[in-house]
Amino acid sequence: MLLSDTVTDQRRSHSLCHKSPGLAKLCTGVHKNNGTNLQVHLLFLLMKDPHWLDKLNPPQRQAVTHHRGPLLVLAGAGSGKTRVLTHRIAHLIEVGGVSPDSIVAVTFTNRAADEMRHRVDALIADQGDAAKIIISTFHSLGARLLRSYAPRLDLDWNFSIYDDADQRRLIANLLRRGDQEQGRSEVRQKQSYIDACKNRGQTPEQAQEEAFDQKAEAQAQFYADYQQALYHAGAVDFGDLIMLPLLLFRRDPGFARRLSEQWQYLMVDEFQDTNPAQYELLAHLTSAHDNLAVVGDDDQAIYRWRGADATHILGFEKAFQSTQVVKLEQNYRSTALILDAANDVIAHNDQRHPKQLWTERPRGESIVLFTGSDDREEASFVAESIFDQIRKGAAPQDFAIFYRANAQGRLFEEQLRQWGLNYRIVGGLSFYDRREIKDVLAYLRAALNPYDDIATSRVINTPRRGVGATTLDKLQAALAIDGVEHLQDAAELIDADVPAQSDLFSTGPKDLIQREAFEALRSLRGVSRRGVANFLEVLDATRDDLLHFESLRPVVERLLERIAYAEHIEKDDPDVAEDRLLNIGELISAIEEFESDSATPALLDAVRQAIPDEADDPLTTSEASLRLRAFLDRSALVRQSNDDHPDGAVTLMTIHGSKGLEFDTVYLVGMEEGTFPNLRHGDEPEKLAEERRLAYVAITRAQNRLFITNARRRRVYGQFKDTSPSRFLLDISEEHLHVDPRSTVDGVNFGKHRHRGFSSSSSQRTSSAGQSLYFDQSSDGFDDLSFNQAPPDWDLEVDDTLVDDYADDYEGPADADGDDILGATVSHSRFGVGEVLSISGDGDDALLKIDFVTVGQQTVIRKFLKILG
DNA sequence: GGCACACGAATTTTT
């Protein structure tokens, strides 16, 4: 280890700590015991370095071997960020002799956590040690804490975790009950208000204190009501997974301190994405020490809309005194040219931590640009291009398609399928969001947590059992009755023996309402009454099973049988029944996998630990129940199942989803104003800056090749809308771009940019000159240009031969003649791609026998084929 | 209570 390695670049950018007294206050408790640093360091020097240490570059090594005290690693894209974190963990254990269970590494996504877990496992000799390290997302860590310490918050230890949709249902219920304005946008507005409060670490009381007008007061009041309703349902939402542990720490700093003493080494990945609540949580967790190592890149801050605050990373050195700062600026991932392009784009943002990414890698291939005449053509270009490369020997898993919004994925999915390519979609409608999965999980939730009214109301009439809106209304109304707290109570009351003079009704003004609700409930007859009874039976039977089985699988299978779910699916929509049944099968596999997973026992222990001594309820403490509890937690937090294609697949995902990943070849699609950047009229500059960082993230995912595509027309809500190229695309130096000959446009620019006096697209787009011109435009109303009414003109002289060659639909006439077509690759609009086996007849009407990739052998008429060569 | 139909609104991005 060289001494010079530890010399840190002390240049610091402006810090925001001093501007925020609250933050500064928060920080003061955090740095201590620096006196021991030197000793420990010397001890470190005496120990033998593991063999992998010399594979790291000097700054990486510096970060890895840093032991105690705050550490800030400013890691540019592809600079070995995860490598540093994982090696640092290994170094702490193997060289520093640190106990593995005192290390906690926090990430933002489950994927990142999994990845880190794998890599740490590979570095650490003793797998028993490896398993003791806590590597988790913020939310999982929060869930784990809550599960263990719920009683301290007077929260039922058996709480459910509400996802987005559950949250919205609860909000909608509350609005209805409060006779407030309803409707989707109102629900969303309330939801984002509540989330924003929780992201800031603000309780309803604090929100109320800070409310200075009536509207704000009403909002805060709603937040309070909502929290009350959650509590009543024995549930927490995503925000609570951070917020409630935080409350716990605020109320009992001693408790936080004890935890902090246990967790001696904290590491946070993607630190630029922390929100204030998470930041405060970290402050509490380091109250007994200051061993906080954070890694991040302010250029990759893309979660501001979710409350993330990049000032945490920008002001870290100020907040934590004697922070060691390490900058990782060497990029190992991308070719020089791709890196240049990324730098071109991000250079337009100010307010960055100054850094300069560089690489030793060669220049590499040009970035390919393709502009389709419409979005479908764009998608088919991408599919064909990938198909070609795979045919030449590339592996499907080397390719990724990135888009701004999930909805864009569909077209690409269609085209990939057409070309017979395997693909996997990351994000979007996740596995656990599928209706059939949510149904089954809701049953299980309703069985395990009878207070969970959202789960109960979801499945009380699924499959149909005669419990419609009217009956549900009666059940809801019955909640007014004293002693009837939850829907399941109400359901039970229908058939219960109630003495005429029961104390069910207290005296008071509510008496009449209660009595009416009671009568309405008891007057239920026929299918409705039987339906409710049947529902309760199903839950009871499932609870019974939870007592008598150890494994979850039979519990779920018997449930499915009991409610005849397969038949229900079949009847509901035969077209998709098969898919849904497969999904159910996958759910069962996921449960089994979970039960046999090596990490599960630790989870179960955490849940077990939470069971209060007085809880002797055999149901909630049975083995199967514990497993179910843990599985439900996980299914709420882990959004997708691992259904990776065995033989490799092309990856489709949003740019947000791509962060932290890398691919040999990246297709960045939909590069048009309005789509990406995705802006609405009147958006502020910071939003644009975030979009720009998003572009930076996307470009820097590519290792060797980058394709950028867009379309001159795009369907929005089924209507074609004209587009213009993304400003981010225009920021990339033209000498880095190569326009694909099949492109509809013979250059980068299309549409109005020509009208702005740019004779040639290249002259105005080089670096700073391009920037000023560009932004001059925007200041005189760029928004008007791109997002609103005025469609751009398409007055380009396009090379017709090129356009025809590509723009012809697949149904167009075949464009090769003679018999050399035997063995050729062709494409058909319905069957996709195939190989010509034989020909009979001639001309456009000739019959061709084709072996299609997707559907096998078919005979088709030649004019419906496109010859690909 | 359940179904079929019409209408209107809607798209960021995720734990």
Next chain:
DNA sequence: TTCGTGTGCC
């Protein structure tokens, strides 16, 4: 274009 909600009829 697709989704979810509301309406009117059986």
